Amino acid sequence: MNIVASDITSQSFDILIIGAGGAGLRAAIETRSRGLSTAVVCKSLFGKAHTVMAEGGIAASLGNVYPEDGWKVHFRDTMRGGKMLNNWRMAQLHAQEAPDRVLELEAWGALFDRTEDGRIHQRDFGGHKYARLAHVGDRTGLEMIRTLQYKAISMGIEVFMECKILRLLTDSSGNVCGAIGYWRPSGDLILFKAKAVILATGGIGKSWKYTSNSWESTGDGHALAFQVGADMIDMECVQFHPTGMVWPLSVRGLLVTEGVRGDGGVLRNSNNERFMFNYIPDMFRAETADTEEEADRWYADHSSARRTPDLLPRDEVARAINSEVKAGRGSPHGGVFLDIATRLTPDEIKRKLPSMYTQFLELAGVDITRQPMEVGPTCHYMMGGVRVDAETEAATVPGLFAAGEVAGGMHGANRLGGNSLSDLVVFGRRAGIGAADHAEGFSGTPEPEMGQALEAANEAMRPFNDENGESPYTLQADLQDCMQRLVGIIRTEAELRQALEKISELKDRLGRVSVNGGKQYNPSWNLATDLPSMLSLSEMVTRGALERKESRGGHTRDDYPQPDPELGKVNFVQRKRDGEHSIQPEPLLKMPDELKALFEDEH
Amino acid sequence: MTEVTMNIWRGDSNGGNFEQYKLERVEGEVVLDVVHRIQATLAPDLACRWNCKAGKCGSCSAEIDGKPSLMCMTRMDTLPNDTITITPMKTFPIIKDLVTDVSFNYVMARQIPPFTPGKPQPDGTYRMQQVDIDRAQEFHKCIECFLCQDVCHVIRDHEVNKLYYAGPRFFVKLASLEMHPLDTVDRRALMREYLGLGFCNITKCCTEVCPEHIKITDNAIIPLKERVVDASYDPIAWLGRKIRRKSKMTAQEAYELAPARVAPTSLDGIPATAVED
Numbered sequence: 001m002n003i004v005a006s007d008i009t010s011q012s013f014d015i016l017i018i019g020a021g022g023a024g025l026r027a028a029i030e031t032r033s034r035g036l037s038t039a040v041v042c043k044s045l046f047g048k049a050h051t052v053m054a055e056g057g058i059a060a061s062l063g064n065v066y067p068e069d070g071w072k073v074h075f076r077d078t079m080r081g082g083k084m085l086n087n088w089r090m091a092q093l094h095a096q097e098a099p100d101r102v103l104e105l106e107a108w109g110a111l112f113d114r115t116e117d118g119r120i121h122q123r124d125f126g127g128h129k130y131a132r133l134a135h136v137g138d139r140t141g142l143e144m145i146r147t148l149q150y151k152a153i154s155m156g157i158e159v160f161m162e163c164k165i166l167r168l169l170t171d172s173s174g175n176v177c178g179a180i181g182y183w184r185p186s187g188d189l190i191l192f193k194a195k196a197v198i199l200a201t202g203g204i205g206k207s208w209k210y211t212s213n214s215w216e217s218t219g220d221g222h223a224l225a226f227q228v229g230a231d232m233i234d235m236e237c238v239q240f241h242p243t244g245m246v247w248p249l250s251v252r253g254l255l256v257t258e259g260v261r262g263d264g265g266v267l268r269n270s271n272n273e274r275f276m277f278n279y280i281p282d283m284f285r286a287e288t289a290d291t292e293e294e295a296d297r298w299y300a301d302h303s304s305a306r307r308t309p310d311l312l313p314r315d316e317v318a319r320a321i322n323s324e325v326k327a328g329r330g331s332p333h334g335g336v337f338l339d340i341a342t343r344l345t346p347d348e349i350k351r352k353l354p355s356m357y358t359q360f361l362e363l364a365g366v367d368i369t370r371q372p373m374e375v376g377p378t379c380h381y382m383m384g385g386v387r388v389d390a391e392t393e394a395a396t397v398p399g400l401f402a403a404g405e406v407a408g409g410m411h412g413a414n415r416l417g418g419n420s421l422s423d424l425v426v427f428g429r430r431a432g433i434g435a436a437d438h439a440e441g442f443s444g445t446p447e448p449e450m451g452q453a454l455e456a457a458n459e460a461m462r463p464f465n466d467e468n469g470e471s472p473y474t475l476q477a478d479l480q481d482c483m484q485r486l487v488g489i490i491r492t493e494a495e496l497r498q499a500l501e502k503i504s505e506l507k508d509r510l511g512r513v514s515v516n517g518g519k520q521y522n523p524s525w526n527l528a529t530d531l532p533s534m535l536s537l538s539e540m541v542t543r544g545a546l547e548r549k550e551s552r553g554g555h556t557r558d559d560y561p562q563p564d565p566e567l568g569k570v571n572f573v574q575r576k577r578d579g580e581h582s583i584q585p586e587p588l589l590k591m592p593d594e595l596k597a598l599f600e601d602e603h
Numbered sequence: 604m605t606e607v608t609m610n611i612w613r614g615d616s617n618g619g620n621f622e623q624y625k626l627e628r629v630e631g632e633v634v635l636d637v638v639h640r641i642q643a644t645l646a647p648d649l650a651c652r653w654n655c656k657a658g659k660c661g662s663c664s665a666e667i668d669g670k671p672s673l674m675c676m677t678r679m680d681t682l683p684n685d686t687i688t689i690t691p692m693k694t695f696p697i698i699k700d701l702v703t704d705v706s707f708n709y710v711m712a713r714q715i716p717p718f719t720p721g722k723p724q725p726d727g728t729y730r731m732q733q734v735d736i737d738r739a740q741e742f743h744k745c746i747e748c749f750l751c752q753d754v755c756h757v758i759r760d761h762e763v764n765k766l767y768y769a770g771p772r773f774f775v776k777l778a779s780l781e782m783h784p785l786d787t788v789d790r791r792a793l794m795r796e797y798l799g800l801g802f803c804n805i806t807k808c809c810t811e812v813c814p815e816h817i818k819i820t821d822n823a824i825i826p827l828k829e830r831v832v833d834a835s836y837d838p839i840a841w842l843g844r845k846i847r848r849k850s851k852m853t854a855q856e857a858y859e860l861a862p863a864r865v866a867p868t869s870l871d872g873i874p875a876t877a878v879e880d
Contacts, residue, residue: 045652046709047747048660103728109718109783111736111743118730136740142659143743154717154862161709185698214654248631254657359657362676363633473643517648520615521699524647 001464003457005450008180008189012446013039014439016179016194018165018221021049022141022424023404023431024200025148025157026101030432032155036439039192040152041163041181043216047149050202050214051424054141055257055355057123057133058105058425059418060098064115065122066130066302071095073129076598078419080283081127081313082383082412083553084568084599085234088591089390090410094419094426101425102134110147112136124262127313127416129287130302138257138353144421163190164529165220167456168197168228168400169448176228176399177446180453182460184526187519189457193446195439198393198431199225199386199402204238206476206530207538208379209484210253212244218530219537221406225386226536226576231396233408233571234384236544239415239554240489242317244378246335251363253378256338256356258417260373261310263352264299264343267321268372269329269336276309279320284312299343315414315553318377322489325376335376341369377489381420383411383554384544387573392434393427396575399438403431409571413553462511463528469514472528479506479534487542492558496546503539510535540574543583547572607679609637610688611649615699621688622646628679634689635663635674638701650700658814661748665701666690671750671812692753707765708749711773714798716860720785721848735784742779742823744815747772751809751819757802761878768799768877771809771819778823781830788860789852791827791834796854800824800831802879 015031017024020042031038042049061074074095079086102120106112112134113121124131136143152159165181169191178193201221205213226232243256261267269275274295280288288309289295295308310317321336331337340349346369350357353368360366360373385408386395393401404424411419463469486499510532515525544555550564551557570585609624624641635653642649653663656675663674668688679687695703723729751771758764769777777794780786794800807820817823834851 044654044660045662045705048654048662050654052660052746053655053657106729107720107723109720109780109786111731111740111783114731114733114736118732119728136743139659139744142746146743146745146747150712150717153712156862185702185704214656214660216654250629250632250636251656355657355659362658362678364631471643471647473647477643515647521650521702522648523642523650 001461003189003454003461005454008191008453008457010191010193011039012193013037014195015039015198015435016041016192016196017198017200018179018224019049019200019202019404019406020046020159021051021200021202021404022144022148022421023428024049024198025145025152026425026428027198027200027403027432027435028152028157029148029155030429031436032157034436036436039158039160039194041160041165041192043164043184044162046159046161047145049145050217051141051145051421053212053214053255054144054421055138055255056125056259056262057135057140057418058098058102058144058421059125059128059132059416060102060134060422061095061130061132062099062102062120062122062134064119069130069132072598074098074132075595077128078416079412079599081416082414083563084412085237085552085571085588086412087390087409087589088595089589090427092595093390093430094410094423097426098422101422101429105144105147105425108147108151110143112143123259124311125417126258126261126311126317128418133262133418135259137351138259138355140421164526165224166460166529167452168224169452170228171447172449174398176397178448180456185521187522187525191448191453193448195442195446196399196401196435198435199400199406200404200428200431201406203405204382204537205379207479207483207534208488209480210244211379212241212253212255213379218533219382220530220533221402222382222385222540223533223536225395225397225400225402225406226540226574228397228400229576230400231387232385232540232574233387234413234544235540235574236548236555236572237383237413237553238379238541239314239381239383240318240377241380242314242321242377243338243375245364246331246374246376247333247364254359254363255378255380256373256375257353258314260338260340260353260356263340265338265340266308266310266343267317267336267338269324270331271329274310275324275329275336276312276317276320279316279323280309280312281316284316288312313414313416318489319556321375321377331374333374335374337372338375339372341371381405381415383413383415384408391430392437393431394434394438401431401435401438403427413555460529463513463515463525464519466512466514467516469512470509472513472515472524472531475506475509475513475531476527476534479503479538482506483538487538487545490556490558491545493546496542499542500539500546503535503542507535543581544572544574547583547585606685607637608686609641610686611638611641611701612690613649613700614697616697619697632679633675634667634677634679634687637679638674638689650698650702652702659746661746661814664692664748664750664753666692671753673748673750673814676814692749694753694755694759695749705749708747708752708772711769712776713863714769714861715773715776715780716788716790716793716857717862718780718783718786719788719860721787729785731784738822739779739782741817742775742782744817745772745775746815748814750812750814754808754812756806756808757799764799764802764877766877767797768802771803771824773798774800774803774827775817775819775823778827781827787849788857789834789849790857791831792852792854793857794827795831795835797858799877800827802877
């Protein structure tokens with residue numbers, strides 16, 4: 001089939017938001033409250049975005065449990081967790097504004113667990129000095145998305161469900177002013193025109209074999225932004241969450257919340273040894289317990305004991321588990337043991353971690369009130385992404401904004417648990433304000449170039465023209481195998497080069513993918529249209545990983561096992577100009593002296 | 604290695620039939636894994652919804668051997684037969700294969716007057732005791748899988764009632780608002796006159812299929828029915844209202860607060876065309 005302009009219906013809005021998770025919805029609430037017509041599009045049904053799977057909580061220095069907490073402590077924890085690669089201004093705004101955003105969710109109906117005196121309770125998490133995560137048992141993301149969802153509904157925000165965006169569109173001067181996509185139920189094409197576009201597309205995990213992410217996390221926003229020439233930063237910084245399920249195979253990678261360790265769960269190897277005491281890095285030695293006795297005391301009282309190494313930042317714990325398994329001290333199915341049953345009673349476990357209890361009982365036949373869990377690293381989160389202005393979330397291409405996981409900078413080289421939900425609402429709101437200001441200053445009507453739309457549409461339809469090509473499922477499986485083996489938690493130059501060759505081969509094969517059946521709700525075609533994003537994303541991650549010749553945060557190079565202070569001063573920036581993919585180091589934003597002082601007790 | 608036969612309904616709004624797929628059993632799999640293997644090998648265009656694969660998002664609802672269930676949380680080894688039948692949810696119109704048009708629920712969501720809190724404490728925050736939010740938190744566990752809507756006879760067997768009946772999912776939503784310590788809107792008359800609370804004849808089918816184990820009938824619907832009756836007929840309730848934080852609203856007044864009024868189509872309340880189940 002050959003698509004012509006008359007095959008495409010179009011709709012106009014002031015603001016187009018791609019993605020209906022926490023960031024997209026929070027942005028929509030902001031633009032709608034400014035009276036701007038706002039369309040939100042999402043690949044799944046409304047309310048099913050990946051935010052729903054966030055478990056442990058939302059980090060904000062409310063100081064309800066530890067009054068000595070405050071934004072400066074949160075800021076410092078975030079920067080140190082990110083190995084100082086963060087955009088300091090984003091980390092500062094995030095720490096300062098997160099408490100207001102949490103209280104706002106409460107005013108919109110969210111019901112967080114309470115303290116004795118009726119305020120929002122806060123739980124311990126890795127890398128956070130104080131108990132800081134507002135939470136609802138272990139289903140905080142569900143509470144957040146439902147709250148934002150019904151707030152959006154109450155404001156009359158239009159959500160276009162089950163719509164896949166294929167490409168961002170620009171006008172003749174290069175401003176982003178629309179997008180082309182298709183409705184999954186019908187396969188019909190749709191063109192959106194808008195004065196500003198906000199990317200809130202979330203993550204990337206689907207390019208790996210074992211991931212905590214759903215099918216939607218194909219890096220669409222990363223690929224869309226890169227294609228229109230936006231700067232992308234820190235694409236090598238992928239977080240492998242230390243605790244994913246490892247068995248049964250069919251659920252391998254499924255997330256086990258860090259809340260298990262926050263509430264007292266400890267990691268053990270097959271010798272029943274609490275191995276994390278052997279993996280305390282210098283950076284965190286001063287504030288980490290070095291005996292089991294001290295670590296155990298810390299759970300009850302943070303002032304007289306130092307924190308348990310089980311709650312080191314995620315990059316440290318994931319690498320430690322990886323090493324234990326490699327050294328032959330793993331669990332029967334290739335993970336390590338995570339034990340909560342020896343610290344909490346069955347009733348406490350069922351109350352504090354209800355979905356973990358159900359998940360293990362129903363999917364693995366393991367009763368976590370009596371038995372330890374088997375866990376191992378799983379591809380979880382993308383720190384890197386679209387380079388944005390900290391205040392407005394504007395990308396480097398006019399008309400384009402990005403918030404949430406698709407944006408880069410906030411988390412540096414490693415994200416602390418609980419900082420993503422707060423990221424969504426802090427920067428979702430700011431992106432909404434930024435895009436609204438841009439739209440209000442826009443004169444005339446958005447005129448996306450039709451040629452771009454037709455090119456994208458015809459490319460998307462191409463797999464129907466070829467009956468005997470390759471299955472998109474095979475291509476996906478090969479990509480996942482490649483990224484899992486060669487661009488995983490520990491990387492080397494030789495393997496990364498091998499991965500680049502493989503990705504290039506897969507890109508060639510993408511042109512020969514074919515699908516059978518019609519356009520209507522056809523999952524193989526839907527996958528075929530996700531593959532270009534997955535490949536583009538994988539290439540960016542691999543190229544970034546090759547360039548960063550050091551180990552920092554989520555990026556670990558076996559051939560460069562130490563951090564390099566010089567590389568700690570730069571972002572690797574990837575961009576596309578005239579079809580050419582470039583990557584180069586550019587200096588980080590300079591942190592003002594008064595904030596630098598917060599880190600001066602360090603060497 | 605033993606084999607399993609999956610008997611899956613294939614078709615669209617014009618009709619369809621069952622197709623059989625034979626596969627090897629793999630240890631530890633859930634029904635959704637098997638459906639994914641069918642997509643990857645035997646029927647690439649077989650349509651089904653899914654997202655989280657962990658019972659948290661409520662996307663992969665279907666009827667497995669006749670029982671409304673999440674495909675991602677149904678282990679193959681819990682199903683006794685060697686032939687397993689999967690059909691789409693019956694209550695909603697078919698889009699394709701196992702995918703149904705669940706927009707009824709999104710329309711209904713707009714009929715409900717939203718959460719409206721009272722004034723905060725002088726410091727701008729709210730205080731609530733855990734014991735006062737336990738019940739509403741149970742309702743907030745809802746993952747909107749719509750299995751309760753699917754199984755409910757009032758709309759499963761009587762299409763016309765969809766115009767006048769919110770269904771168990773939205774009774775749970777209404778109960779969560781009614782029992783939210785901060786909310787100030789009185790939706791009782793609205794529930795009785797427009798949202799069809801009276802149609803529920805408490806057969807508890809919804810409670811049985813709820814993957815979150817929310818006691819929909821006992822903890823949401825029956826207490827709502829009691830409150831609605833109190834509001835309408837009980838003279839003692841007048842005193843109760845004096846100490847309640849909510850002032851009494853008519854159905855019309857409450858409805859004015861709803862984001863949209865799409866269904867029921869008539870503002871005259873539930874007409875005689877609705878069918879008692």
